[in-house]
Amino acid sequence: MALHGFIGTQIELKSPADKFYKIFKGQAHLIPNVSSGHIKGVQVHEGDWETHGSVKIWNYHLGDEVGTFKEKVEYDDENKAATLTGLDGEMFKYYKSFKGIYQFAQKGNVSVANLTIHYEKRNADVEAPDRFVGLMVTLVRDLDAHFAKA
Template sequence: MVLHGKIGTEIEIKAPADKLYNIFKSAHLIPNISTAHIKGVDVHEGDWETHGSIKIWKYELGDHVGIFKEQVELDDENKAATLIGLEGEMFKYYKRFKAVYQFTQKDEGTGIANLWIEYEKLNEHVEAPDRYIGLMVNLVQDLDAHFLGAIIINMALRKVETEIEIKAPAEKFYNIFKRQAHHVPNISSGSIQGVQVHEGDWETHGSIKSWNYSVGDEVGVFKEKVEFNDEKKSITLNGLEGDVFQYYKSFKPVYQFTQKDEGNIANLSIEYEKLTEDVAAPDKYVGLMVNIVKDLDAHFIKA
């Protein structure tokens, strides 16, 4: 009478194999991704990432909610996570229970998840653990969809940028955006007609302002939440509302100023996501940024 055995399956994955393997090394994220199948996971001994650590999983399988306590083996070379069962509901039926997830990258767009369980029954009447393989498949499919969604979002984000030489010190440009943005409409009146604080103040990271601008024949409003990076002398305007959102799902202009011995540089960029594919890239708004910086440069040199 043979009581021990091994069952498994192979499924295609679209997300990188590394991402799927690594999530088992930071497994606390899994219940947030595969909410229908994994209700919780806690470290019992060790930590999230160390080979040999012990964790307790709370899972749902059909109408059944169960607990699985395991000791993990991590094989970085083969991208395999082996969960050696120690305690749990399945030990009512099995003397030994070991679940293995192995991820293999085939090419840039696809990979393979090999999922198997090595087991030993308590008696000959116990069925093979096929339903637990089904749980493993559902879990991997949830993870794959999560990572693939993140990849698609990143692919949808685009960037346009330009670099211009400036004569005034980089510090002056950075400071006017950080502390004196209310002066910008007076200096670059052809491009900026007004700016108001909506939340916070002129100087605080995370404050919200609304800008009135004109570019060509277009007059618009742009409401943004600002991020300051003192080390890089960069100002990021995270778009919240405004006319640009008729065409773009996300819109983030960035001004960065660099002091160099051979000539100072303003790097001006916009990260964006189109609402539809036929929308043009926001080159004209980069042109607006160029005009503002040139006006500021002329003002600083004159002063």
């Protein structure tokens, strides 16, 4: 069994791709207001909200687990992608490396989100991070519902 790999999904969205990327690029602090059932807070640890290389700490609730995810963010404006490279947090009990990618694209009247996690397990007994992809999906769907109401 491979210790490293990637897992992900693609979902269709009702709202424009630009709105999602704008939130991830400069307004991540608003996400707990929209997805409060899962994201309890986001704070800047180093840098600021929109600078490539800034470090943020996410506080999340996933099933029975309450945890933190300290990440260094990279932005790709051309592809509307935010890459969150894990630095510290509860998932590092199970994974040696953990990188989440949120990429948004506009295809005519439809937007899509490509949500991917690249990871390396600590050992073969660790499951793939399906539940964290589920958290990414929930967060993006919560944002889509919020944009639809506005």
